[in-house]
Structure formats: structure tokens, C-alpha cells
Amino acid sequence: xxxxxxxxxxxxxxxPLLAACGHPWKTSRQAVPNPFYGKGRFGVVPxxxxxxxxxxxxEADWMAEKDDEQRLSWQEDKAAINEQFTEALMAQAASDxxxxxxxxxxxxxxxxxxxxxxxxxxxxxxxxxxxATVLKxxxxxxxxxxRVLDEVLLETATPASLYNPSSGGRARVAASQLGRLTAMYLxxxxxxxx
Numbered sequence: 001x002x003x004x005x006x007x008x009x010x011x012x013x014x015x016p017l018l019a020a021c022g023h024p025w026k027t028s029r030q031a032v033p034n035p036f037y038g039k040g041r042f043g044v045v046p047x048x049x050x051x052x053x054x055x056x057x058x059e060a061d062w063m064a065e066k067d068d069e070q071r072l073s074w075q076e077d078k079a080a081i082n083e084q085f086t087e088a089l090m091a092q093a094a095s096d097x098x099x100x101x102x103x104x105x106x107x108x109x110x111x112x113x114x115x116x117x118x119x120x121x122x123x124x125x126x127x128x129x130x131x132a133t134v135l136k137x138x139x140x141x142x143x144x145x146x147r148v149l150d151e152v153l154l155e156t157a158t159p160a161s162l163y164n165p166s167s168g169g170r171a172r173v174a175a176s177q178l179g180r181l182t183a184m185y186l187x188x189x190x191x192x193x194x
Contacts, residue, residue, distance in 0.1 A: 023188070024181055028138075029151040036111065036141070036150075036189040043103025044089060044113040047082040047137075047175075054120050077168045081135070081175040085115060088179030096187045106144035113182065114140045122167035125160035132157040133170035139182050141189075150189065154181050 054062040063071055086102075093100040103112050116138050123133035134157045141150040156177035158170040 023185075025139075025152040025154050025185055027150070027152050029148060031149040034189060034192055036186070037192040038190065039110060040098045040190055041109045042093070042098065042100045042111045042113050042141070042186060043109035044086055044100050044115075045103045047078075047085050048114075048116045049078060050116050050118075052117060052120060054122070073168065077171050080168070080172050081117065084172045084175040085179040085182075088176040089113070089183050090179075092180045092183035093186055096183065098183065098186050098190050100183070100186070110144070111149070112142045112144060112146075113186075114142055115178070115182065116140075119155075120171070123158075123160045123170055124167075125162075125165040127162070130160040132159045133167055133174055134158075135171065135174040135178060137178050139178075139185070141186075150185075152182075152185055154178050156181070 049059065052059040063074065066074070090100045100113065101108055103109060117135055118138055119134065119136035121131070121134035123131045134155065136153070136155045139152050139154060140148045142148050156174040158164065158173040158177070160167075160170060164170050164173065
């Protein structure tokens with residue numbers, strides 16, 4: 001009887017780990033046959049923030065409560081999110097034999113990476129009560145004309161801590177995580193993995 005209990009407890013403990021096995025993205029569209037198999041060159045365009053929700057309100061409503069300095073700070077954070085996403089994407093992809101270049105024209109690459117941040121939770125750090133910063137993005141891989149071939153949904157969270165107390169700093173870390181996840185997806189598709 002005790003062995004059954006021990007086995008049951010072990011299975012319950014391992015269930016979350018087994019459930020976590022899988023891809024760190026949610027696929028909403030995937031071209032068949034795989035047009036990226038064996039292809040290693042992609043162009044990345046700047047990150048967009050269309051229809052962005054901040055917490056439980058629209059970006060416009062969130063900004064309406066901010067002063068000029070806070071609005072400027074948010075614009076700087078958005079530029080940094082783009083920069084961190086792009087740098088991490090390019091670095092991770094290069095380490096895995098997939099090349100990502102800045103897309104300036106249709107001649108740059110046969111496929112384009114278009115990322116739109118759809119959700120931002122700034123989080124909070126008070127020392128007593130902390131809440132992580134969360135970024136969610138829709139990443140599309142398109143042909144140069146803009147036709148969507150693949151689309152994945154990504155989410156990252158960066159804990160608030162004494163070492164990373166500012167929401168802008170956490171947003172930058174979360175953006176880097178999004179870039180690395182995107183590179184993992186590209187590699188996955190270029191290798192023809194399921």
C-alpha cells in the first residue's frame with residue numbers, strides 16, 4: 001500500500017514538469033509544406049505595439065494618466081524593447097546557424113519577422129509586494145510581400161526584485177527573452193522539426 005502511495009505522490013510531483021515539456025510558444029498558423037526548411041536567412045522589421053493593452057486598459061488610457069516625463073520614458077522603453085528583442089534574436093539565431101538581418105528592403109531576405117507586442121504588464125517592486133513584468137507578442141513570419149506564413153504567440157515574464165526594481169529594466173529583459181524564443185522558433189522551423 002505504501003508503494004502505491006509513493007508512486008502516486010511521485011507522479012503528482014512530476015506531472016507539472018512533464019506538462020511543461022513542449023514548445024515555449026503557441027502556434028496559431030503554420031505554413032504547410034514548411035517553406036523555411038533548410039533556409040537560414042530572415043529579415044527582421046521593427047517591433048510594433050498595435051492594439052497594445054497595458055494591464056487591463058488600453059495603452060491610450062494608460063498614457064492619459066501619465067505626465068510628460070512618464071510618457072517620454074514609455075517611448076524610450078518601447079525603443080529599448082525593440083532594440084533588446086532584435087539584438088537577442090540576431091545573436092541567438094547566429095549561434096544556431098540561422099542568419100537574421102535588419103530588413104530594409106524585399107531583397108534583404110526571403111522571409112521577414114514581424115513582431116507586435118500585444119500586452120504589457122509593468123509589474124511592481126515595493127520590497128514587500130512584487131509583481132513580475134510580462135510581455136506578450138504575436139510574431140509572424142511573412143514573405144516579402146507581407147503574406148503571413150507562420151504565426152506564433154509568445155509570452156515572457158521577468159520577476160521584480162531588488163536586483164531589477166524598475167519596470168523599464170524588466171521590460172528590456174523580457175524583450176530579450178522574446179527575441180531568444182523567436183530565434184528558437186526559427187531554428188525549429190529551419191530544421192524541419194515538429
